[in-house]
Amino acid sequence: MRRLSHRARAAERLAETVFTRQFKRKVRALAGLALLAAGTVPFAAGLIAITWLLASATGVAAAVVSAVAFGLGIVLPWLAQNRLALLGNYELRQRLAEKLTASGHPPEGRQFVGFSPGDTLRLWQGETDRDVGFLELTDAGLIYRGDAFAWSLRRESTDSLELLERPGVPQRVVVAWHTPGQPRRHFSLGSREARTLKGSNRATVALFRRLEQWYGQPAAEGELPALGWPPTSVADSLPLEKLPAGSCLSVLAIVVMTVLAVWYVAQRSVAQGLYYHGVLWAGLITVTAMILASYFLSYLQSSEARQSPTTGTQI
Numbered sequence: 001m002r003r004l005s006h007r008a009r010a011a012e013r014l015a016e017t018v019f020t021r022q023f024k025r026k027v028r029a030l031a032g033l034a035l036l037a038a039g040t041v042p043f044a045a046g047l048i049a050i051t052w053l054l055a056s057a058t059g060v061a062a063a064v065v066s067a068v069a070f071g072l073g074i075v076l077p078w079l080a081q082n083r084l085a086l087l088g089n090y091e092l093r094q095r096l097a098e099k100l101t102a103s104g105h106p107p108e109g110r111q112f113v114g115f116s117p118g119d120t121l122r123l124w125q126g127e128t129d130r131d132v133g134f135l136e137l138t139d140a141g142l143i144y145r146g147d148a149f150a151w152s153l154r155r156e157s158t159d160s161l162e163l164l165e166r167p168g169v170p171q172r173v174v175v176a177w178h179t180p181g182q183p184r185r186h187f188s189l190g191s192r193e194a195r196t197l198k199g200s201n202r203a204t205v206a207l208f209r210r211l212e213q214w215y216g217q218p219a220a221e222g223e224l225p226a227l228g229w230p231p232t233s234v235a236d237s238l239p240l241e242k243l244p245a246g247s248c249l250s251v252l253a254i255v256v257m258t259v260l261a262v263w264y265v266a267q268r269s270v271a272q273g274l275y276y277h278g279v280l281w282a283g284l285i286t287v288t289a290m291i292l293a294s295y296f297l298s299y300l301q302s303s304e305a306r307q308s309p310t311t312g313t314q315i
Helices: 001-017 021-053 061-082 089-104 196-216 248-272 275-306
Strands: 111-117 130-139 141-146 150-154 158-164 171-179 187-189
Touching: 021 061, 021 275, 061 196, 061 275, 089 130, 111 141, 130 196, 158 196, 171 196, 187 196, 248 275
Parallel strands: none
Antiparallel strands: 111 130, 111 187, 130 141, 141 150, 158 171, 171 187
16 A cells, blocks of 8 residues: 555656746746845835824935935835746755656756757747756756656757846756758757856856857767657747737826826925825835736736747747
8 A cells, every 4th residue: 555655656757847827937036026125125024114203204214214205215115126037946956856866867966957949039928947856967968857748859959059148037048959851940948957047147148158068079979768849849939028018008098197196295295294295105116016017918918828829830
């Protein structure tokens, strides 16, 4: 009974998908709440301080508190975004490692990466990674074992390597490859051996240097596991730079409502002589609207990707 139970648990781990839509949705929701807190708490704390804790809401102390709160309300979301970009990554790595170990392929010594078909940045359910897995560089080629896919690629089938660098987005290593008689194809990799976006970008650059060194060596004979070619479908995805339908009108509506709300609160505060209240309320409303707008656009993008006509497209 104990042996059967162990086998049953191993079979469950093999069948379990860890990088699921539910996982991504949960992580995005937690990151959104944390980012919203980082942007709103300083303004709210400043308003509480100058309203109830200080002797005067218009004195020097109120000015200092308001300036500090305003600065923190701008800086903290920017700092938090770097931290929150890979929220849940450690848990994801651990669960996938357990899954692969149960299948007889422990990932020790291999690099945890994100994988996506194509040579451009695309969004897959809000992520720039289509899949996550462990990459191994051997003399004969590349071996990737991931959550949804597993593939191998011989070195002689690799055509070129390129580091895709764009400010404000995760860096990627673009690999061009071919099969006999077929046009050149591409996929991209991003290192997830980090806890922050900056750390991930540094690890991706290091991965690119390792791949360059690997690619510059003479092709070697050797066996690779028969895992198939890297997948090429870009189904259920959208280019990162493509705005989803309705986004322009949505952003315009949010901007108009934000301006009206700021104007209403500011003119009432000024009329009462509470200038610092007006400044903090304006900052609170603006930062909240910006964060909510970004996540609303992400939702629109994910919804449009599920209805995208690229379903089944091979590149």
